Structure formats: structure tokens, C-alpha cells
Amino acid sequence: MASNKGTGRKTTVRLAAFITGYLLMEVHPGNEDELHEILKEAGNKTRVDGVRVIILVHEGVSQPIRGELLAAMAHQTQAGLYTEDLRNVVSRATDVRKSRRYRMDYWMSEKYLSQIHRNVHVFLLLPFTITDSSEVPANIGDQDTIIHLQAKVQSLESKNKVMEDKVIDLEVRSRSSNLRLVNMPEKAECDDACLFLEKWIPEALDIPSLNSKLTLVCAHRIGQRSDPNAPPRTLIMTFLNDRDKMTVLTAVRAKKQLLYKDRPVRFYPDLAAGIHKKQKEFDAVSQKLRTMGIRYGMLLPAKLLVTHKDKTQTFENPVDVEAFIRRIEEEMPARTGL
16 A cells, blocks of 8 residues: 555554454554564464454565565465474475375465465555655656666566566475376265275276375365366375376376276376466467477476477477467478479
């Protein structure tokens, strides 16, 4: 919320908290050093007491505190809650050699953090004009000010991109042992999805080596089923051993069609939302390549592999693929003339 002082921003937030019954907590220059403790308390109130919290951050807080909060809000992290204990849980959970209990610890910690993200709301009051002399040099013209601010925005965008890539990479690693099963009929797994899949997968894919050996950390349906006529919800599963997951994927690719009681079902990697979005960006150029009869494929996480004239190239963004297609189209008339 950006505006001048004295325009009623704090009063509006306090009134909103009062009307909605949210617990109001405020961060100001007098207690900004206690930010992590305040955020921890907000998280505990949400998790233990089921209370929804509004955190009102005054415009007078220092720039480092404001930057930390902005980063937390942008990437849905909870400053001060990612303690050494939680780091150890994550480290154990991402190690495929560890036991099912550690994986469940990680899943519970993710569930805990997602509950905080839903129920803790931050209102960050920003000054309408920049008055900090460290932000904008003094005695410069309007044009220079604009140039300075544009450079600063570009620098922040660059840093934000680096942080975003790191977050996506962490999410990809956390999903590396997962697979999704699509179109499996509802209630086929009865009350124990892990037990059902551990028995059905080796039989359906004809992998005797996995009989009585395949172990899943957890498996569950995604979302709630409100319409009985809707397609079956996707089943997501986490393998204890990455080698078992790769064995299953190899068998799936070798099998032309996988059936469950005469019903086709399909396995897919569990992609992070950011990766799925990046892959979708290649849809338009993929359609052009398909029309031109050029072979292509998608490499994880989001790279397009194109084979033309027995030469294979890898592209990381659709713009480069467009340029590649234009070069091929320019060669076609020349050949026709020959």
C-alpha cells in the first residue's frame, strides 16, 4: 500500500482486522529487530490456535527489513521459520536413502508452511515518494532520476530472476522422486494407496524384479472430488528409491498402452508449476515444427530438443526456436530455385 502519510492506511488495516476477526500484529521501527520472533508467533497462532493473522508493517521500517519481507511475500517463504531443525528435516527428506518416516516429516513441514501461507496476511506500507538519500542521489534532474530508478529496477529484476530460478530448482529436486498416475478409477486403491500401487505397478508393467521390493513413501489423490461425473483425480506417489522410479518410467515408455481393468492409465513426471509454465511457452513453436515435419522433444526441466538434417540442437527459450525456424524457411525458396 503506497501513499502519503496521514491518508488513513493504518486505520483502514486495523478496521479490516477488527471487522474480520483477524489477530492484528504490527511491525514498526521500534520493534523491527524482533521481526523473526513476530513472524514465528504469527505462525504458531495460525498452526496451534487456528487464528488468522494480519501483520501491519509501518512505512518507517528500514530498507533491509522491507526487502526481507518483500522477498518472503514474493516466494511464499516464512522468514524466521526455516530453522536449523527444519533444514535437517528437508536434508533428510530429499535423501532417497532415508526412511519413510523422514519423508513424512518433510511432508508434514510442507503442510505446516502452506497453512501459514494461507492464514498470515502481510500489509506492507510503502512511502509514496522516495526520501532516502541512499536510494536516489541528491541534486539531479528528473531525467537522471528516471534513469537511476530504471537501472535499479533492472538490477532488482535480475536478482529476482536468480532467486526465482533457485526456488524452481529446489522445487524440482523436492519432486524428483514423484510420479503422477492419470485416469486411475476412483477408489481403486481402497484405503491404502501405497499398498495398492506397490502391488499393482510391478504386475501391470511386468517387472518381476520389483515384486515385494517396490516401496512408496506416500501416495494420495490430488484435490477433492465434488462432482461424481468428473474424471478421476490424479494419483501422486513418492518413491523411496529413485532407481525404482526410473525402472517404472522405462517400463512405461516400452509399453505402448497401460491398462487397468481395460481402462487406459498414464504415468507422468511430477513437474513443478514453474517448469510446467516454461514448457507451455514452447507450444506455439512446437506446433510449427510439427507442421514442418521436424523432429523435436522436450528435455527436463524445460529445454526443446530439435533434430534437423541429422543435426540435434537444444533451445532454452522459444525466441531462439523462432529464429531457427525462420532460417529454415529462408533456405526453402533457395532450394526450390536450384
